[in-house]
Amino acid sequence: MNTEDKILDAALKVFGSEGFTGATTRRIAEEANVAEVTIFRKFQSKENLLKEVLIRNRAEISELDVLFRIDNDTDIETDLCDLGRRISRDLRSKKQDGKHRMFMFMLFEEGRRRPEVAEILTSVFQMYISRLSEYFQLQIQNGKLRNINPRSAALAFLSYFVHTSLLKGVVDDSFMGDIDEEVERFTDIFTHGILKTMDNKVG
Template sequence: MDKTEQKIMDAAIKVFARKGYDGATTRKIAEAAGVNEVTLFRKFQSKENILRAVITRNREVILKTLDSVLQIEKEEDIKTSLHTLGRSLLEVMRERVNIMVILIAEGRRDPEVAVILESVIKIIVVRISEYFETQLKNGKIRNINPRTASLTFLSYICHMSQLRGVISEDILSNPEEEFDGFIDIFLNGILNAEDN
């Protein structure tokens, strides 16, 4: 991929995330990239092709990144492992928030995009579920459904990464503290120990 194609794709990510596929135009993408619209068409032929290129390229990057992030240390204590994993996933999502917005929004419109989004989510859910299964077998956690625990954990990560920058600081004033609170609630629940 040459520099011009990369500039167009970077601009397209921002425009698609802000305007959605239907609201984005090749003219807006070209302007954001600082290129002529003719150049955009010469490189990609259509808005649909730009979207496909953006999604395909970023899917590979996300999967590679997730592969290293999802190496959960099974010997560490659970709180440390989940804290490290959660922070790493939040960072990946923060770095790729525009791509995630595009995948979610366009996944509703385009079945092919939905398949790509599902493949990314599935990898995360399976790996975290495997971690919880191991902890369950080792007697470290109570008898829960590992998949449900995985989905619950991932739901917080996904929602917080998407809400950051959208909701006011009144609600999310200290993300670090909020995350620590989530880990505590996730691991210990909300009931007092004597009420369990």
């Protein structure tokens, strides 16, 4: 791995966990196993390093819309359950030091202070919502879904996964059990609702 990449990865990690203000270039250098001065030679300033981190990870996360590709042949509940699992895994995986999760933390935290960051969160978010909305819209036309607002459904669906991931960064792990089971329970509620339906009440 080349020096630039080592630094960028370390920066994401430190920015993500300490916040931009809380992160020190010394800390990033340590994490990257390079001399502090190397950071400035490559990236000029901490500010600029952030910019590069944003550019790189934005690109990376945009490719991630593959995650949202849904087979709309099979059963809807199964589709959503699979999708949910993929999102959960991606946001919680420890691979690459949980880069996507770290990036999400950064977007939420720094987004409140920096319009450039907010813009990234907005666009990534809109992209995911659009993908999901289209799917729901299609399934409404196919007569498989009720006439709900597809955007609202997409927002409700995504909210669960984003929120639980954010939460996992703070509260201890014990508050949720097995990921797959939780996803199944959520999908069940999301697709069927919590109310007893007529046929349930009758049967």
